[in-house]
Amino acid sequence: MAGMGSYLKKHTEALVKEVGIEPACEVTGKSKATLGRYYSDNPEHADRFMPIDAVAQLEEAAGYPHVTVALAELRGVALNFEDxxxxxxxxxxxxxxxxxxxxxxxxxxxxxxxxxxxxxxxxxxxxxxxxxxxxxxxxxxxxxxxxxxxxx
CATH class of the missing domain: 1.10.287 (Helix Hairpins)
Structure with a gap:
């Protein structure tokens, strides 16, 4: 489970960084600190993950659905995304x-x-x-x- 959490956090970080931290704050209504906790690998934030609505908002703003693809890969599913x-x-x-x-x-x-x-x-x-x-x-x-x- 720890590996899965780390994998999802890395993809969450990639998503936020692709959009940009400031625009990501605007899109999601979350603070920089809150967004940072969603991908932090500090043990105190190990169980904190980005809410699915925020993921959807950021993936719409990004050029690539980082977290959705990561979730699919963890389940052994290949996605065909045409967006x-x-x-x-x-x-x-x-x-x-x-x-x-x-x-x-x-x-x-x-x-x-x-x-x-x-x-x-x-x-x-x-x-x-x-x-x-x-x-x-x-x-x-x-x-x-x-x-x-x-x-x-």
Whole structure:
């Protein structure tokens, strides 16, 4: 359970930081301190999580549903979210998807190679790897949607 809480807090932090702390306060009506407690890894805040309505408000303001995806992943569910389409254009071409996939994978592997040079992955390195993994996942979603379009 502790691992799950930590996982959700990391994604909550990513969501707040994508929106920005000041705009997140405005969107949710919560203070900076309250928002900070929702993703704090201090033991005293271990059982504090962002209310679902605040998650929904922030995910609407963000370009990516960080907490929703994290919850789905914890349950072994893969999400197909198309709201992201407003923020990025799909190529509509599987060939360009394959190129983008190859480029993203190469970036992920380069980041991984750099991260393990000293034999251990730091917190910052893990965050960069997570970002690259998420971007790779988005390319795969685009590719899946384009393949579905082409298959009729």
């Amino acid at each position: 992201r389409r407003a923020n990025s254009e799909r190529s509509g071409n599987v060939n360009s998807d394959v190129i983008a996939l190859s480029q993203r994978f190469a970036l992920l592997m380069a980041e991984y190679q750099q991260s393990i040079e000293d034999g251990q992955i730091s917190v910052n390195e893990a965050k960069r790897l997570l970002k690259e993994t998420t971007l790779l996942q988005q390319v795969l979603v685009d590719m899946k949607l384009n393949l579905e379009d082409e298959s009729g």
